[in-house]
Amino acid sequence: MTTLSQDSCEACRIGAPKVDDAKAHELLQQIPDWSLIEVDGIKQLQRQYKFKNFVTAMAFANQLADIAEAEGHHPGMLVEWGKVTVTWWSHSIKGLHRNDFVMAAKTDRLLD
Numbered sequence: 001m002t003t004l005s006q007d008s009c010e011a012c013r014i015g016a017p018k019v020d021d022a023k024a025h026e027l028l029q030q031i032p033d034w035s036l037i038e039v040d041g042i043k044q045l046q047r048q049y050k051f052k053n054f055v056t057a058m059a060f061a062n063q064l065a066d067i068a069e070a071e072g073h074h075p076g077m078l079v080e081w082g083k084v085t086v087t088w089w090s091h092s093i094k095g096l097h098r099n100d101f102v103m104a105a106k107t108d109r110l111l112d
């Protein structure tokens with residue numbers, strides 16, 4: 001199995017294959033702190049990160065913005081005092097692509 005955090009995002013266009021449930025559960029083993037959620041029928045990955053204040057939470061969000069730009073794949077982020085909720089899904093396919101699992105793993109690595 002390849003290490004998700006070391007992969008790069010591949011082009012994800014309308015019609016690209018979604019990750020099926022069996023594959024999603026296999027990939028989730030590499031990102032065990034993430035939850036599989038469904039919003040308006042769209043499967044997504046979500047994790048909440050805790051910080052000591054708003055400034056450190058915002059700094060993390062900005063770091064994540066930088067890697068999102070570098071990979072051309074962008075998360076949902078809710079920045080609050082002491083926490084950031086990150087959500088990954090692929091807008092173009094209204095669901096989960098392998099890219100979302102790659103980016104979730106890279107998000108975790110920001111805190112190594």
Ligand SMILES: C[C@H](O)[C@H](O)[C@H]1CNC2=NC(N)=NC(=O)C2=N1
Nearest residue numbers: 072073074075089090091092093
């Ligand atoms: C043109 C551009 O690459 C696309 O619109 C990208 C940008 N970032 C994206 N991010 C996410 N999460 N899903 C997408 O479908 C997506 N599309």
